[in-house]
Amino acid sequence: MFFSTRKPPMFIPQRFDLAIVLCCGFGLRLNGAPEFKEQLNSAARAMDRAAMVEVCVRQLKASPGDGAARAILNFEKEHRGHLSAAELATCAHAVAGDLEASLSALPRMLKYEDNLTALKIEILERITDAAVRHNKTAEVNRLCEEWASRVPETDVPFLLAARCYLREENLPGAELQLRVAKLITPENPDAHALFGRLYLIRGELDEAERHFRKAMVDGSLTFALAGLVEVACRRQDSQACSKLAGAAIQEEPRMNHARLAMAKAFCLSGDRSAGRKACLLAVHHDPLDAQARYCLAVMTELSGMDASNSWEGFQKLENNTPRASRVKAGFVTLSRRALPAGMRHPAWSPDGKHIVFVRSGKSSDDLMVRDAAFHSPPRLIPTGRKGRISYLSWAPDGKQLAFHLEPISIGSFRRGVFVKDLDSAKAAWLLLHDVTRPRFSPDGWQVLTTSLAEPRQVRSVDLTGHVILESLPLTWSDWSQKGTFIVGSQRYSMDRGDIRIFRSRHEKAGRRLTTEAQNSSPRFRPGGGWVTFLRKSSLGRASLHAVGVDGKSKPFRVYQPESKRPFFLHDWSPDGRSIIAGTGAKQEIAKFGGQRRKLVDIEFIVNDRRLVLTAVNLTRQIQSCVLSYRIFDNDSVQLQSGRLTRTPLILNAGEVHFKIIELSENTRWKGATIKLVTTVSSELAEVMVADFPGRSELAGE
Numbered sequence: 001m002f003f004s005t006r007k008p009p010m011f012i013p014q015r016f017d018l019a020i021v022l023c024c025g026f027g028l029r030l031n032g033a034p035e036f037k038e039q040l041n042s043a044a045r046a047m048d049r050a051a052m053v054e055v056c057v058r059q060l061k062a063s064p065g066d067g068a069a070r071a072i073l074n075f076e077k078e079h080r081g082h083l084s085a086a087e088l089a090t091c092a093h094a095v096a097g098d099l100e101a102s103l104s105a106l107p108r109m110l111k112y113e114d115n116l117t118a119l120k121i122e123i124l125e126r127i128t129d130a131a132v133r134h135n136k137t138a139e140v141n142r143l144c145e146e147w148a149s150r151v152p153e154t155d156v157p158f159l160l161a162a163r164c165y166l167r168e169e170n171l172p173g174a175e176l177q178l179r180v181a182k183l184i185t186p187e188n189p190d191a192h193a194l195f196g197r198l199y200l201i202r203g204e205l206d207e208a209e210r211h212f213r214k215a216m217v218d219g220s221l222t223f224a225l226a227g228l229v230e231v232a233c234r235r236q237d238s239q240a241c242s243k244l245a246g247a248a249i250q251e252e253p254r255m256n257h258a259r260l261a262m263a264k265a266f267c268l269s270g271d272r273s274a275g276r277k278a279c280l281l282a283v284h285h286d287p288l289d290a291q292a293r294y295c296l297a298v299m300t301e302l303s304g305m306d307a308s309n310s311w312e313g314f315q316k317l318e319n320n321t322p323r324a325s326r327v328k329a330g331f332v333t334l335s336r337r338a339l340p341a342g343m344r345h346p347a348w349s350p351d352g353k354h355i356v357f358v359r360s361g362k363s364s365d366d367l368m369v370r371d372a373a374f375h376s377p378p379r380l381i382p383t384g385r386k387g388r389i390s391y392l393s394w395a396p397d398g399k400q401l402a403f404h405l406e407p408i409s410i411g412s413f414r415r416g417v418f419v420k421d422l423d424s425a426k427a428a429w430l431l432l433h434d435v436t437r438p439r440f441s442p443d444g445w446q447v448l449t450t451s452l453a454e455p456r457q458v459r460s461v462d463l464t465g466h467v468i469l470e471s472l473p474l475t476w477s478d479w480s481q482k483g484t485f486i487v488g489s490q491r492y493s494m495d496r497g498d499i500r501i502f503r504s505r506h507e508k509a510g511r512r513l514t515t516e517a518q519n520s521s522p523r524f525r526p527g528g529g530w531v532t533f534l535r536k537s538s539l540g541r542a543s544l545h546a547v548g549v550d551g552k553s554k555p556f557r558v559y560q561p562e563s564k565r566p567f568f569l570h571d572w573s574p575d576g577r578s579i580i581a582g583t584g585a586k587q588e589i590a591k592f593g594g595q596r597r598k599l600v601d602i603e604f605i606v607n608d609r610r611l612v613l614t615a616v617n618l619t620r621q622i623q624s625c626v627l628s629y630r631i632f633d634n635d636s637v638q639l640q641s642g643r644l645t646r647t648p649l650i651l652n653a654g655e656v657h658f659k660i661i662e663l664s665e666n667t668r669w670k671g672a673t674i675k676l677v678t679t680v681s682s683e684l685a686e687v688m689v690a691d692f693p694g695r696s697e698l699a700g701e
Contacts, residue, residue: 097134129290145157171202174194202560279296311327382425389405432461442483475490529548569582636673
């Protein structure tokens with residue numbers, strides 16, 4: 001979404017918390033009753049400003065939680081004195097969902113010889129919001145095309161269509177519309193601001209900053225400042241972020257996009273409570289502002305609070321865009337943290353407490369490990385081998401590491417996959433030569449490898465090097481959480497490759513999950529249900545996409561790296577909430593959130609070597625659960641594992657089940673970590689990783 005220009009009201013009630021509850025929670029009606037929309041459209045068609053206001057006042061008296069009526073009244077009150085009846089009618093039609101009438105009224109209130117004012121840009125934003133809310137972006141694009149053919153001298157229909165394409169994350173379509181708009185009006189600041197948004201989505205921060213600064217010079221100061229705040233946030237530059245957000249507030253202190261910019265600045269500086277309050281103000285003023293509700297949900301989740309109600313409020317406004325898909329699947333990027341320089345090919349330990357990585361040397365690479373919180377310096381894992389190390393995989397029990405090793409000198413040893421026993425001082429031993437990209441199976445007894453010779457093939461070998469499964473026509477591969485599926489990428493040409501999913505022993509062709517573009521490096525997300533993979537654009541840039549394991553959903557982008565290089569690796573944390581991703585020596589940890597659907601909610605308390613387990617069925621169907629666990633020590637080495645129940649746990653709809661489980665006496669509890677896996681409906685698994693003793697919440701689906 002482009003920067004919102006909606007302003008908060010001049011007067012904030014003293015009982016602000018109560019106002020927010022009424023607005024965001026109980027009985028909120030975002031689209032209004034049908035008779036209200038009909039009356040509003042009728043008054044707007046007559047260009048009767050007083051009638052439009054009267055209809056909204058009457059609706060608010062009858063239904064105080066009506067977001068549409070509140071949005072229109074706040075908009076009229078804020079711009080009173082310089083708001084024409086045509087402008088109010090255009091906005092009213094959009095809020096009421098009559099986009100054809102809104103676009104018909106739009107030319108009457110535009111002056112083609114002038115740059116778009118903040119008020120007119122705000123109206124374009126409201127039309128875009130309404131198009132997304134009512135799933136009518138295709139209709140708006142068609143109407144814009146007809147408008148442009150009738151009035152070729154205006155760039156407004158192209159700018160409006162570009163907004164819709166950006167909301168759908170159709171970047172080629174948006175770029176085409178913006179380039180046409182720039183041909184008509186070369187120095188339009190609104191076009192530069194939208195170009196900045198486009199490059200921001202692509203992760204090209206330097207280009208985004210250049211366009212935002214150009215928009216600021218040409219007159220779109222507030223919008224450009226809001227964009228620059230987002231650039232500073234992505235760069236983790238808190239000082240620049242605070243300075244730019246302060247300038248935006250000073251320029252337009254009552255606009256929603258300025259408040260949201262300040263909210264991001266507060267969050268980056270560590271004051272998440274203040275950031276959340278700024279988002280609440282924006283939502284209170286305009287309940288139809290999807291961007292404000294999105295930011296509120298993110299701030300709420302970052303504050304450690306339950307954000308489910310906030311996410312539901314957002315989904316009522318936006319439910320058919322890539323951003324909405326990320327919210328539903330729990331792929332919303334909450335935070336990014338850069339890793340120290342020099343950490344190549346990082347991978348998580350099975351309990352999520354450590355990160356193993358490669359440190360490059362002049363004559364040979366070193367294998368290093370450090371705690372994931374970066375509280376202590378890294379320590380060396382001696383491999384007894386000299387060479388170039390890549391593609392690390394940590395065994396599920398934490399006792400072994402597999403990696404690819406390339407010799408430095410010819411004849412020293414054969415290249416291939418080596419395994420290092422972490423509890424032994426012996427050198428790493430060769431598992432299989434002329435293969436790469438190892439991935440341990442969930443039981444730790446098999447390793448997937450990819451041949452180095454053409455044509456590339458994936459095979460599975462046991463720890464003696466005996467081939468268990470061979471000749472899958474893949475270049476990358478990964479195991480599902482139970483080990484019953486293998487996902488991999490199959491490359492056809494330089495610009496085409498698909499993601500395929502196989503049953504481990506029974507399929508040779510597999511089932512295709514993607515049908516276009518160059519896709520590679522798939523990984524199952526812990527918790528089941530999703531496969532993430534790299535998709536290379538026509539410009540050669542890679543981004544992380546996700547697709548459901550059933551292949552029914554359309555792939556959508558979930559993460560965009562800052563690097564311009566077309567290739568990067570990613571590895572999921574055991575709880576499925578974070579990834580390590582990046583290119584070469586530049587890596588970062590991204591934490592995800594959103595409204596991940598839970599089937600069964602698990603909580604536990606450890607008391608006197610007893611695990612007191614609470615399981616709640618959150619669905620309306622009977623669920624069969626298998627509970628398994630692994631307990632790790634401070635060094636991420638497995639101490640104990642097993643199943644918590646001999647038979648599956650059967651839970652009726654809404655049932656709450658309590659169980660007390662005696663654990664082994666020889667387990668060292670101090671500093672130990674438990675990884676609890678709940679398998680629901682055969683393959684679907686939910687993962688929880690928590691320290692002993694304590695109470696924790698399930699990580700999600």
